[in-house]
Amino acid sequence: MSFADRLREDAGRIQSRLDRAVTGAEPVHDAMRHALSGGKRLRGFLVIEGAALCGGPDGLEAAAAIEALHAYSLVHDDLPSMDDDALRRGQPTVHVKWDEATAVLAGDALQTLAFELLAAPECHPDPGVRVALVASLARAAGAEGMVLGQALDIAAESAVAPLDLAAVEALQAGKTGALIEWSGRAGAVLAGADPAPLGAYARALGRAFQIADDLLDAHGDAAAMGKRAGKDAAAGKATFVSLLGVDDARGRAHALVEEACDALSPYGSRAETLRDCARFVLERDR
Amino acid sequence: MSFADRLREDAGRIQSRLDRAVTGAEPVHDAMRHALSGGKRLRGFLVIEGAALCGGPDGLEAAAAIEALHAYSLVHDDLPSMDDDALRRGQPTVHVKWDEATAVLAGDALQTLAFELLAAPECHPDPGVRVALVASLARAAGAEGMVLGQALDIAAESAVAPLDLAAVEALQAGKTGALIEWSGRAGAVLAGADPAPLGAYARALGRAFQIADDLLDAHGDAAAMGKRAGKDAAAGKATFVSLLGVDDARGRAHALVEEACDALSPYGSRAETLRDCARFVLERDR
Numbered sequence: 001m002s003f004a005d006r007l008r009e010d011a012g013r014i015q016s017r018l019d020r021a022v023t024g025a026e027p028v029h030d031a032m033r034h035a036l037s038g039g040k041r042l043r044g045f046l047v048i049e050g051a052a053l054c055g056g057p058d059g060l061e062a063a064a065a066i067e068a069l070h071a072y073s074l075v076h077d078d079l080p081s082m083d084d085d086a087l088r089r090g091q092p093t094v095h096v097k098w099d100e101a102t103a104v105l106a107g108d109a110l111q112t113l114a115f116e117l118l119a120a121p122e123c124h125p126d127p128g129v130r131v132a133l134v135a136s137l138a139r140a141a142g143a144e145g146m147v148l149g150q151a152l153d154i155a156a157e158s159a160v161a162p163l164d165l166a167a168v169e170a171l172q173a174g175k176t177g178a179l180i181e182w183s184g185r186a187g188a189v190l191a192g193a194d195p196a197p198l199g200a201y202a203r204a205l206g207r208a209f210q211i212a213d214d215l216l217d218a219h220g221d222a223a224a225m226g227k228r229a230g231k232d233a234a235a236g237k238a239t240f241v242s243l244l245g246v247d248d249a250r251g252r253a254h255a256l257v258e259e260a261c262d263a264l265s266p267y268g269s270r271a272e273t274l275r276d277c278a279r280f281v282l283e284r285d286r
Numbered sequence: 287m288s289f290a291d292r293l294r295e296d297a298g299r300i301q302s303r304l305d306r307a308v309t310g311a312e313p314v315h316d317a318m319r320h321a322l323s324g325g326k327r328l329r330g331f332l333v334i335e336g337a338a339l340c341g342g343p344d345g346l347e348a349a350a351a352i353e354a355l356h357a358y359s360l361v362h363d364d365l366p367s368m369d370d371d372a373l374r375r376g377q378p379t380v381h382v383k384w385d386e387a388t389a390v391l392a393g394d395a396l397q398t399l400a401f402e403l404l405a406a407p408e409c410h411p412d413p414g415v416r417v418a419l420v421a422s423l424a425r426a427a428g429a430e431g432m433v434l435g436q437a438l439d440i441a442a443e444s445a446v447a448p449l450d451l452a453a454v455e456a457l458q459a460g461k462t463g464a465l466i467e468w469s470g471r472a473g474a475v476l477a478g479a480d481p482a483p484l485g486a487y488a489r490a491l492g493r494a495f496q497i498a499d500d501l502l503d504a505h506g507d508a509a510a511m512g513k514r515a516g517k518d519a520a521a522g523k524a525t526f527v528s529l530l531g532v533d534d535a536r537g538r539a540h541a542l543v544e545e546a547c548d549a550l551s552p553y554g555s556r557a558e559t560l561r562d563c564a565r566f567v568l569e570r571d572r
Binding site (some may be wrong): 023024026027028029032072078079081082093099100101102104105107108109111112113115119120126130131132134135138139140141143144147149150151152154183229232 | 299312313314315358362365367368386387388390391393394395397398401402404405406413414415416417418421425427428429430436437438440536
């Protein structure tokens with residue numbers, strides 16, 4: 001099966017699982033389902049394919065968990081007090097379609113859902129594995145991980161001078177890198193394998209992913225992105241593109257994709273789907 | 287040791303534990319520490335005393351976890367798009383002292399912290415116990431528990447007619463009841479004991495607690511509450527007091543406290559501290 005077919009198949013399975021996870025009939029439940037629909041499911045794909053590569057059990061529950069956590073981060077990131085975005089995955093954002101209070105609450109409950117999915121026996125028969133995944137996701141998502149990245153991003157908007165390259169890298173390591181790296185490692189953890197190779201792969205892939213995002217934003221193709229484009233440049237924000245220029249940014253992204261592919265060498269040709277995934281990041285929309 | 291001394295001692299231990307939990311130097315970390323300071327620590331007290339009553343290990347880590355989760359819910363509940371409160375525990379709320387974005391992020395990270403504390407080995411040596419606590423807290427806090435209660439509360443504000451008694455009870459069962467019941471059960475779970483008696487105790491106590499809160503709000507003593515008073519009546523919101531009248535509401539609270547005390551009969555006189563706690567709820571501030 002080609003990478004694209006595999007990505008589509010995994011995304012379909014993750015969507016079905018998430019559809020079953022929220023059943024209530026209140027507006028907050030509708031808002032959660034709205035936030036959980038669509039998207040490439042890159043993080044969940046990494047979990048499922050990583051677990052399969054390591055000979056582990058099905059990673060579907062953990063994949064659904066990381067996508068719920070990612071969805072929470074998007075809903076809150078889009079709030080008027082944060083990035084103030086009206087469009088996400090080609091659809092109105094939650095606070096636009098409902099209201100701010102519903103967006104705050106739906107995001108809150110999506111974070112909770114992520115931990116609920118990881119903690120349930122369906123995720124893995126061994127409670128030690130489940131609790132290890134909860135602990136590592138909490139570290140990746142919390143005030144020293146994703147939230148720190150978001151906070152640095154907000155602070156950068158009101159900073160006198162744009163960030164330098166090291167600061168942008170630190171910010172992105174938290175904001176998007178931590179969850180992508182977790183996704184890579186989680187597959188190996190589910191299988192009881194060494195998480196280092198998949199962790200190194202996902203870390204490099206996450207960095208390439210962010211540069212590609214900056215390149216897309218700089219090109220301003222809102223249709224391909226499903227969200228507002230050109231906003232970083234408009235905000236005078238430092239990005240990999242503004243700091244390195246388009247050519248060097250592109251060169252760096254290519255080098256990172258190579259690094260990601262090399263990290264998979266312990267798995268030989270069986271890891272070709274994940275290598276294709278890394279290459280795909282360079283041409284992605286999200 | 288008297289109940290009041292015990293509550294103060296437990297609160298001091300919980301505060302010290304939470305002070306160690308957030309170490310960063312960004313504004314979001316300051317905001318988290320601000321949100322984690324003060325409060326009676328009723329939920330954490332229930333965890334610690336319940337665990338001790340059942341002969342279990344120290345419940346301090348789980349107590350810190352439930353207080354982090356409670357703190358997250360207060361920070362988000364106080365946001366302008368939610369209850370729009372400027373005062374909490376006698377201090378300015380997070381969005382007033384910092385800004386809305388920081389309040390959203392600090393609340394988000396406090397929720398994450400709660401799960402991180404529960405999942406860490408320090409909480410309990412058995413990963414099965416830790417993951418059971420994660421799973422039950424996620425159910426209590428999520429879209430069928432606390433968040434549902436918050437969402438119903440927000441919806442009630444724009445409803446044409448005030449809620450009836452059954453609707454207010456359903457709302458409060460989620461909004462404050464679920465976490466208080468979890469706190470009662472958690473102590474027994476940590477000790478490997480049957481959680482039913484402490485669960486029944488805490489459920490009744492939680493309901494008494496909410497009625498007492500409505501009575502306090504109706505009396506409008508902002509100094510005793512450490513937050514804005516009289517706001518429910520001003521908003522035309524249905525409360526136990528508006529639905530039952532002061533005398534009947536007080537009678538119901540007393541009956542619930544008796545119910546809570548009776549639920550502890552399997553523990554005989556050793557449960558006197560928890561019975562004192564239930565009686566205290568009738569005179570509390572929070």
